[in-house]
Amino acid sequence: MGVVEKATEYHLGLLKAKLARYRAQLLEPTSKSGPAGTGFDVQKSGDARVALIGFPSVGKSTLLSKTTHTASEAAAYEFTTLTAIPGVIEYKGARIQLLDLPGIVEGASQGRGRGRQVVSTAKTADLILIMLDATKSDEQRRLLEYELDAVGIRLNKSKPDVVFKKRTTGGITFNTTVKLTKTDEKTIRTILAGYKLHNCDVMIREDHSLTSPTGTRKYIPCLYVYNKIDAVSLEQVDKLARQPNTVVISCEMDLNLSYLIDRMWEELRLVKIYTKKRGAHPDLSDPICLRKGATIEDVCNGIHRSLAANFRYGLVWVPVDFYL
Numbered sequence: 001m002g003v004v005e006k007a008t009e010y011h012l013g014l015l016k017a018k019l020a021r022y023r024a025q026l027l028e029p030t031s032k033s034g035p036a037g038t039g040f041d042v043q044k045s046g047d048a049r050v051a052l053i054g055f056p057s058v059g060k061s062t063l064l065s066k067t068t069h070t071a072s073e074a075a076a077y078e079f080t081t082l083t084a085i086p087g088v089i090e091y092k093g094a095r096i097q098l099l100d101l102p103g104i105v106e107g108a109s110q111g112r113g114r115g116r117q118v119v120s121t122a123k124t125a126d127l128i129l130i131m132l133d134a135t136k137s138d139e140q141r142r143l144l145e146y147e148l149d150a151v152g153i154r155l156n157k158s159k160p161d162v163v164f165k166k167r168t169t170g171g172i173t174f175n176t177t178v179k180l181t182k183t184d185e186k187t188i189r190t191i192l193a194g195y196k197l198h199n200c201d202v203m204i205r206e207d208h209s210l211t212s213p214t215g216t217r218k219y220i221p222c223l224y225v226y227n228k229i230d231a232v233s234l235e236q237v238d239k240l241a242r243q244p245n246t247v248v249i250s251c252e253m254d255l256n257l258s259y260l261i262d263r264m265w266e267e268l269r270l271v272k273i274y275t276k277k278r279g280a281h282p283d284l285s286d287p288i289c290l291r292k293g294a295t296i297e298d299v300c301n302g303i304h305r306s307l308a309a310n311f312r313y314g315l316v317w318v319p320v321d322f323y324l
């Protein structure tokens, strides 16, 4: 890299970091600026939360009513749904909370309509279903991705292998195990100063263009769900279904809905854990459901809050083809 390119690269890096910070502030205002950055006040329940995000009238409420015992009003006019409506999908012993949300439009992240509340609620989900109308242009998909990106949601991306550990003193210590080609130490130090982080340990194990300290971003899996396939040609359905992370359905005709739930279960990476008393068979009707990667401590907490503190050892049985 030449001197000029290097300088350009540096300034571009800072500019991107600044933009990322302003956007984050936009959605998470400090106490005085009111509740704009908060989502709908719906209690999380069950083993995982799935949020339905989409333009008006793509069929979000119809899906909720079809897959849960909760009825959410569906109609042919836009913005039928005005608040978050939770339902429960019971599947393979797990209880999955499905959240029906108002439709969003372009500019949602900037506060248009209830958009900001909707995208903030999406941030609390373990899986996002981006619901699309198969009869409409694919532009909708790009717009929705943009709105979610604007509030710091990264879809189907893994969290960069970077650790920031805040300290009270000692300045910034910087360690990296890989060669950084998309940013450099100077840029990262300036970004940290922008976040008023003057004391912290930074450990980078992945070549990543870091524009903000980790923790300000949410990495959430996402399924693209094309509804109303009853209204398009078979060729069109075929084309849509072949895209990655995509499921095609028709709520009205009950097409592929159980497959969608299957895929949701997979994406949530839920695992069932059964407990047993010494010498007795496990109670296979009452599993503890946790997400893959859960620890023994999580299992303890799933049983009782006080258990982990007094826990000494446990025996774990897993199927031969199981990996955590």
Ligand SMILES: Nc1nc2c(ncn2[C@@H]2O[C@H](COP(=O)(O)OP(=O)(O)OP(=O)(O)O)[C@@H](O)[C@H]2O)c(=O)[nH]1
Residues within 6 Å of the ligand: 054, 055, 056, 057, 058, 059, 060, 061, 062, 063, 073, 074, 075, 076, 077, 078, 079, 080, 081, 082, 101, 102, 103, 104, 227, 228, 229, 230, 231, 249, 250, 251, 252, 253
């Ligand atoms: N052809 C067809 N129409 C559907 C299907 N699913 C839903 N609809 C229709 O689409 C319209 C909108 O459905 P809703 O469930 O209200 O859509 P929504 O996404 O919740 O809409 P908002 O709450 O306004 O954002 C209704 O007239 C439904 O009957 C489907 O699979 N095929």
Ligand SMILES: [K+]
Residues within 6 Å of the ligand: 056, 057, 058, 074, 075, 076, 077, 078, 079, 080, 081
């Ligand atoms: K509607």
Ligand SMILES: [Mg+2]
Residues within 6 Å of the ligand: 060, 061, 062, 073, 074, 080, 081, 100, 101, 102, 103
């Ligand atoms: Mg609705």
